[in-house]
Amino acid sequence: MGDTPEYSQDSSDLSPAQRLEAPNTRLIDASIATINDMDTLRACIAYENQHQQRVPILRQLEKRAIELRSQDDDD
Secondary structure, eight states: OTTSGGGOOOGGGSOHHHHHSOSSHHHHHHHHHTOOSHHHHHHHHHHHHHTTOOHHHHHHHHHHHHHHHHHHHHO
C-alpha cells in the first residue's frame, strides 16, 4: 500500500483545505500531526481563520506550532 504510486503522495503536498476539511476529526488530527514545516502550518492557520474559525482546530494548530518550534530549538 505505501509503495504504490497512488499512495506515495507526500503529506506536504496537501493543501490546507485537504488537511482541514477532512470528513472526520481523526483525519484532521492526523493531517495536523503530519505538518512538518512552519510555512504549511501558517497556511493552515490562515485557511482556518478565513473559513470556519473552529477554536479546537486552531488550538491543535497552535500546539503543533509549539512542537515544531521546540524541534527547531533542538537542532
